[in-house]
Amino acid sequence: DTGVSQDPRHKITKRGQNVTFRCDPISEHNRLYWYRQTLGQGPEFLTYFQNEAQLEKSRLLSDRFSAERPKGSFSTLEIQRTEQGDSAMYLCASSRERLGGDNEQFFGPGTRLTVL
């Protein structure tokens, strides 16, 4: 059974550079979520896909952030012109939405971003 995977696990970049993260959800999970977690805090919702459609974006997701889920499988999260405040753990989760289901979310190991 393959869980949610994320790549890379760690990324160090200089301020102003662009970075892209990838998330591979559990197969057959049609919902995919991105969250961001800073030290000592709980994760905060960023965006959500149902299949390939991006259905909700948090106000935390500035115009420097873009997420895609082509073909409803893996997803990418890109941050353009990174700032030091973007340093955080970026977590991906997936779930299977079904009638009467519980929509339990399963999380990946996260990508730790450090912006110097």
Place this chain on the structure above:
Amino acid sequence: KQEVTQIPAALSVPEGENLVLNCSFTDSAIYNLQWFRQDPGKGLTSLLLIQSSQREQTSGRLNASLDKSSGRSTLYIAASQPGDSATYLCAVGSSNTGKLIFGQGTTLQVKP
């Protein structure tokens, strides 16, 4: 706007104690509630999920309860072990999208 609070922020207990972690939320119109465990620098591991129609769920030494009317959930850990040391996060699921709103977590240390 849904807000989730966890008390206490940190807890230290001797091995073998039974303990209760608390979670409260402001809007009772929830779809579900999940409890997670997070080890330092790692992702989240789902422990228990309670649907809005349920009152409790059990898995091994863990028992989670839900009282929607009072906006509260508790996670009970029986016979705590040093391996239980981690941060425990409570998250409330919305009805439309399933997105989770998290509390800040309770960091548990179980001393041998």
